Amino acid sequence: MAEATTPLMVDLDPATVPLEDIDVSQRELWSQNKKYPFFKRLRDEAPVHYCKDSEFGPYWSVTRFEDIMEVEQNWQSFSSDPTIVIQDPEEDFELPMFIAMDPPKHDEQRKTVQGVVAPRNLQNLEGTIRSRVQTILDDLPVGEQFNWVDRVSIELTTQMLATLFDFPFEDRRKLTRWSDVATGGPETGIVESEEQRREELYECLEYFTRLWQEREGTEEGIDLISMLAHGDATKNMDPQEYLGNLVLLIVGGNDTTRNSITGGVIALNENPGEYAKLRNNPKVIPNMVSEIIRWVTPLAHMRRTAVKDYVLNGQQIKAGDKLVMWYASGNRDERAIDRPDEFIIDRARARQHLSFGFGIHRCMGNRLAEMQLRILWEEIQKRFHKIEMVGEPERIPSNFVHGFSDLQVVLHPH
Amino acid sequence: MVKITYIEHDGTQHQIDAEVGTTVMNAALDNLVPGIDADCGGECSCATCHVMVDKTWMPKVGSPSDAEESMLDLNPERVENSRLSCQIPVTDELDGLVVNLPEFQF
Ligand code: HEM
Ligand code: FES
Numbered sequence: 354m355a356e357a358t359t360p361l362m363v364d365l366d367p368a369t370v371p372l373e374d375i376d377v378s379q380r381e382l383w384s385q386n387k388k389y390p391f392f393k394r395l396r397d398e399a400p401v402h403y404c405k406d407s408e409f410g411p412y413w414s415v416t417r418f419e420d421i422m423e424v425e426q427n428w429q430s431f432s433s434d435p436t437i438v439i440q441d442p443e444e445d446f447e448l449p450m451f452i453a454m455d456p457p458k459h460d461e462q463r464k465t466v467q468g469v470v471a472p473r474n475l476q477n478l479e480g481t482i483r484s485r486v487q488t489i490l491d492d493l494p495v496g497e498q499f500n501w502v503d504r505v506s507i508e509l510t511t512q513m514l515a516t517l518f519d520f521p522f523e524d525r526r527k528l529t530r531w532s533d534v535a536t537g538g539p540e541t542g543i544v545e546s547e548e549q550r551r552e553e554l555y556e557c558l559e560y561f562t563r564l565w566q567e568r569e570g571t572e573e574g575i576d577l578i579s580m581l582a583h584g585d586a587t588k589n590m591d592p593q594e595y596l597g598n599l600v601l602l603i604v605g606g607n608d609t610t611r612n613s614i615t616g617g618v619i620a621l622n623e624n625p626g627e628y629a630k631l632r633n634n635p636k637v638i639p640n641m642v643s644e645i646i647r648w649v650t651p652l653a654h655m656r657r658t659a660v661k662d663y664v665l666n667g668q669q670i671k672a673g674d675k676l677v678m679w680y681a682s683g684n685r686d687e688r689a690i691d692r693p694d695e696f697i698i699d700r701a702r703a704r705q706h707l708s709f710g711f712g713i714h715r716c717m718g719n720r721l722a723e724m725q726l727r728i729l730w731e732e733i734q735k736r737f738h739k740i741e742m743v744g745e746p747e748r749i750p751s752n753f754v755h756g757f758s759d760l761q762v763v764l765h766p767h
Numbered sequence: 768m769v770k771i772t773y774i775e776h777d778g779t780q781h782q783i784d785a786e787v788g789t790t791v792m793n794a795a796l797d798n799l800v801p802g803i804d805a806d807c808g809g810e811c812s813c814a815t816c817h818v819m820v821d822k823t824w825m826p827k828v829g830s831p832s833d834a835e836e837s838m839l840d841l842n843p844e845r846v847e848n849s850r851l852s853c854q855i856p857v858t859d860e861l862d863g864l865v866v867n868l869p870e871f872q873f
Contacts, residue, residue, distance in 0.1 A: 471843055705807070711810065
C-alpha cells in the first residue's frame with residue numbers, strides 16, 4: 354500500500370528530489386548502497402527530517418552526529434520501549450529485552466549479564482578465540498575463490514557465540530539460524546511466514562530452556578546462560594523475557610561482528626594505500642579496527658519513541674513520535690568527523706564514532722567485538738599478503754542490519 | 768597551570784601541567800597519558816574516561832551529577848571514588864590532584 358504512494362528513492366536524483374518526499378528507510382537504498390547521497394542532503398538541508406509516509410509509518414530521521422548524541426543522552430524524553438528498530442513490534446508476539454527497556458529495569462538486567470563480556474573476563478577468552486581464529490584461517494583454500502562471509506565471518510562469530518553461551522559446539526550453526534530468523538521477517542526470504550518464524554524461535558527457546566535447567570542446578574559458571582539462571586534480576590524471568598534476552602545476546606554479537614569482518618576486507622580492497630599501510634605496520638590494527646567499525650556501521654540505526662514533547666535542532670517532536678537515529682549518516686557527518694567518506698586506518702580519534710551508540714544503552718559487547726576483530730587481523734597478517742576481493746559484495750536488503758551476504762575472495766599467502 | 772598526577776594501574780605515574788578550564792580527561796589526552804579512551808569526546812555518554820580520584824581529593828572534586836551517575840552506575844568495577852574524568856573541570860583549587868586509572872575501560 355505504502356509503495357503505491359511513495360516514490361521509489363533509488364530511481365530519483367538525491368540532489369533534486371523534494372525534501373518532503375525523501376524516505377531513507379526503503380530497502381532498495383540499502384541493498385543497492387545508494388543511501389549516502391540522500392543522507393548528505395538531509396544532513397545539509399533537513400537534519401531532523403519528517404517522513405510522513407513509509408512502509409513503517411511516519412518517522413523522524415536524525416542524521417547529524419551531534420543531534421544523534423543529544424537523543425542518545427536523553428532517555429527521559431526518548432524511550433527505547435517498545436522497540437529499538439523502525440519496524441513496530443507484532444502486537445501479540447513481543448520479545449522483552451533490556452535493549453528495549455528504560456531505567457530502572459534496563460539497568461538491573463544489564464548489570465546481571467554485562468560481567469561476562471567485561472574486559473576482565475575477556476582476557477580469559479583471548480586464548481580460546483585466537484586458537485579458533487587460527488584453525489578457521491588455516492583451513493581456508495588458498496588461490497581459489499570462496500565466499501568469505503560464510504567461511505570466515507559467519508563461522509568465527511558463531512564459534513564466539515557458542516563459546517560465550519557454552520553452547521554445544523556441534524550444534525553451533527543453530528545460533529546463526531536463530532539470529533537470522535529473529536532479525537528477518539518473511540519479506541527477507543529467510544522464513545516463509547510469520548508462523549514459521551515463531552515456530553523456529555520457540556524451538557530456540559526450548560533448546561535454551563534445557564540448557565538453563567541443566568545449569569540452574571549447578572554452581573554458577575562464567576557462561577551467559579548460567580549467569581542468567583543465577584542472577585537475582587534475571588532468574589525469575591518469564592519464558593518470553595528469557596527468549597527476548599537470548600535473542601538480544603545472539604543478534605547483538607552476531608550480525609554486527611560478522612559484517613565488520615566482511616566490511617574490513619572490502620574497505621581494504623577499495624583502498625589499496627591503506628592496505629599497504631597495514632602491511633608495513635601491524636601495530637595500527639587496534640586503530641584500524643575502530644575505523645572499520647565506523648566505516649561499516651554494522652547497525653544502520655536505532656529507534657526511539659518520544660515520551661515528551663521536545664524541540665530537537667529546531668523541530669518540534671511530539672510525545673508518541675518515532676525517531677530514527679541514523680548512525681550510518683552520523684558516522685559520515687563532516688561536521689563531526691574529518692574526511693568522513695574516506696577509510697583511513699591510522700585516523701586520529703578513530704574511537705569517536707557512533708557505531709556502538711552512546712548513553713546508557715551503549716553497546717555492552719563493544720570490547721568483545723573489538724577484541725575479535727583485532728585478533729582476526731593479527732592472524733590474517735601473519736598468513737596472507739592479500740585477501741583479494743573478486744566481484745562486488747552482495748548486500749543485505751535491510752535498513753537495520755547493515756551488511757553483506759556474499760563476498761567472493763581469493764587468498765594470496767606471503 | 769595546575770599539576771595533576773595520573774597513576775596507571777601498574778603504578779606508573781604521569782605528572783602533567785593542565786590549563787585551568789580544561790577537563791581532567793582532556794588534560795590526559797593532550798599530554799598522551801595512556802589509559803583513557805574518551806570515546807564520546809567528553810559528552811558524559813560513554814564512561815570510557817573512568818578514573819578513581821585519590822580519596823583525600825574527593826571533598827574538593829565532589830560527587831557526580833545525575834547524568835554522570837547513570838553512566839557510572841553501569842560500570843561493574845565502579846568504586847566509591849569513581850568519577851568520569853570528562854566531568855571534572857580543572858580549577859586552581861585542584862592543583863596537586865591525584866587520580867588513579869583503572870585496569871580496563873568499559
Ligand atoms: C561491531 C560490533 C557491534 C556493534 C556495531 C554493536 C552495536 C550496538 C548498538 C548500536 C547498540 C545499541 C545502542 C543504543 O541503543 O543506543 C548495542 C547494544 C548492545 N549490544 Fe552491541 N554491537 C556490536 C557487538 C556486540 C557484541 C559482540 C555483543 C555481545 C555480547 C553485543 C551486545 C549488545 C547488547 C547486550 C546491547 C544492549 C545494551 C543496552 O541496551 O544496555 N554487541 N550494540
Ligand atoms: S569521555 Fe565519554 S563519558 Fe567521559
